[in-house]
Amino acid sequence: MTSVHILPVTCKSALSRTGIPGHRYCLNPYTGCQHACIYCYAPVVLRFSPVSSSWGTRVHAKTNIAEALEREVSRKRDPIGPVMLGSVTDAYQPCEADLGLTRRCLEVLSECPGTGISILTKSPLVLRDVDVLRKWLPAERVHPGSLSVGFTVTVPDDTTATAFEPGAPPPSRRLEAARVLAREGIPVWIFVAPLLPGVGDTREALERLLTEVAEAGVRTVMFDRLNPYARAVSAVRAVYKARFTHALPDLDLYLRDPRRYCAAKDAIVKSLAGKLDIEIGVV
Numbered sequence: 288m289t290s291v292h293i294l295p296v297t298c299k300s301a302l303s304r305t306g307i308p309g310h311r312y313c314l315n316p317y318t319g320c321q322h323a324c325i326y327c328y329a330p331v332v333l334r335f336s337p338v339s340s341s342w343g344t345r346v347h348a349k350t351n352i353a354e355a356l357e358r359e360v361s362r363k364r365d366p367i368g369p370v371m372l373g374s375v376t377d378a379y380q381p382c383e384a385d386l387g388l389t390r391r392c393l394e395v396l397s398e399c400p401g402t403g404i405s406i407l408t409k410s411p412l413v414l415r416d417v418d419v420l421r422k423w424l425p426a427e428r429v430h431p432g433s434l435s436v437g438f439t440v441t442v443p444d445d446t447t448a449t450a451f452e453p454g455a456p457p458p459s460r461r462l463e464a465a466r467v468l469a470r471e472g473i474p475v476w477i478f479v480a481p482l483l484p485g486v487g488d489t490r491e492a493l494e495r496l497l498t499e500v501a502e503a504g505v506r507t508v509m510f511d512r513l514n515p516y517a518r519a520v521s522a523v524r525a526v527y528k529a530r531f532t533h534a535l536p537d538l539d540l541y542l543r544d545p546r547r548y549c550a551a552k553d554a555i556v557k558s559l560a561g562k563l564d565i566e567i568g569v570v
Contacts, residue, residue, distance in 0.1 A: 291321045291344055291454075293382045298349040301356035301392070302367065305374060310405065312367060313374035314356065316388035319346035320376040322409055322455040325522040326441075326481055328514050329375050346382060353391035366401030368432055379410035381454070390416050397422040403433030407478060409440075409455040411464035420473055437509075438465050439478045442487040443496040450530050451483070451523075462503050469504035480511035483523070484541040485534025488552050494559055501563040509568045510556065512549060515542060 296318075305313040320329065323344075349355075360367055372378045378389040396402050397419055404423065406413060413420075413436060423434035438461040442448050445457035468475045477500050482488045487496075500508055513523070520542065527535050541548040553569075560567045 291346060291382075293346050293348055293386075295350045296347045297351045298355055300359060301349075301352045302359055302370070305371065307371055307374060310369045310371045310374075312369075313371045314352075314378075314392060315373060315375050316349055316352050316378055316392060317346050317376050317380060317382070318349070320454075321346060321380045321382060322377055322452055324409075324452045324455065325526060326451060326483075326513060326519045328516060328519060346376075346380070348382060348386055348388060350386075350388070352388055353395055356392050356395045360395065360399050360402075366432070367399060368396075368402035368404060370396060370402065370404050372404060372406045373408060377408050377410060378406065379408040379412040381410075381412075383410075384412055384415075390419065393419045399432075401432050405433075405435045405437065407437040407439060409438065409452065409461060411456055411460045414464050414467055417468070417471055417473070420468075421471070424472055435474045435476060436465075436468055437476045437478045438462070439480055440496065440500075441480065441483060442492060443499060444492075447486065450526050462499055465500075465505050466503035475505050476507040476509060477505055478509050478511065480509075481513035482510055482549075482552065483513065483534075484548070485537025486527075486531050488537075488555075490555050490559075493555060497556075497559050497563050497565055501565060506564065507566045507568075508560070511569070512545065513541065515545070 301314055302312040305311070307313065320327070372389060372392065383389050393404070393416055396404055420434065420436070423432055440458045440461055441451060443458055445459050448455070448458050465475045465477065479487070479496065486492070497508065513519070524538065527538055556567060
């Protein structure tokens with residue numbers, strides 16, 4: 288893995304308005320991501336940021352974000368939620384283990400009446416904060432607010448995942464973390480994103496993944512398709528050529544006619560989900 292530079296920065300505000308359905312604000316303690324997923328859309332979203340050109344090798348850590356968040360919420364009369372943590376870059380990437388910026392933000396939000404949160408991550412590090420997350424559960428929440436934790440799992444096989452997500456924890460650890468949270472009574476869901484043509488969306492891969500999801504006690508799975516940004520497609524194609532040449536025709540077919548390609552895959556997903564009693568959705 289290429290070395291990653293963690294650079295401390297300060298921010299003027301913590302919360303950003305978002306158009307993500309079901310959320311009012313998003314909160315990103317970090318800009319840039321150590322997971323370095325090759326299909327990631329964030330470099331396009333952050334194309335004017337210094338981290339875009341060095342994706343996966345530089346992370347800006349907003350060291351004062353919890354203090355900025357506390358100031359913002361103290362000025363608001365109404366509940367600020369729902370808030371999504373890590374809408375652009377993972378709030379539980381490796382540097383969070385030492386810096387704890389996400390945990391500090393959760394502690395602030397846990398004291399805000401009626402504020403819901405959702406987290407989407409590729410890391411089992413979220414388990415560290417179960418004690419804070421429990422504050423959103425009905426038995427302990429004086430002022431109820433919604434809570435959900437999602438784990439992104441692109442493919443079920445750890446070795447395959449490493450080719451596309453070189454800096455992220457393996458999917459097996461994410462699914463085990465999902466199992467632990469589900470046992471804690473914390474609402475958990477799985478985000479299959481992106482569906483990788485010919486690699487992650489074969490019947491065999493989907494059946495294995497959905498079976499493991501069901502065995503972990505998770506009953507909600509969302510799917511997202513590969514965004515055809517030129518930068519992402521170029522990086523994905525390079526990995527296919529090096530490791531998954533058999534799937535290149537599937538990738539090309541998807542890029543030529545996404546709607547037709549996905550219609551066939553949707554039928555497979557619905558069939559498998561029905562057998563496993565899993566609720567599915569596509570974003």
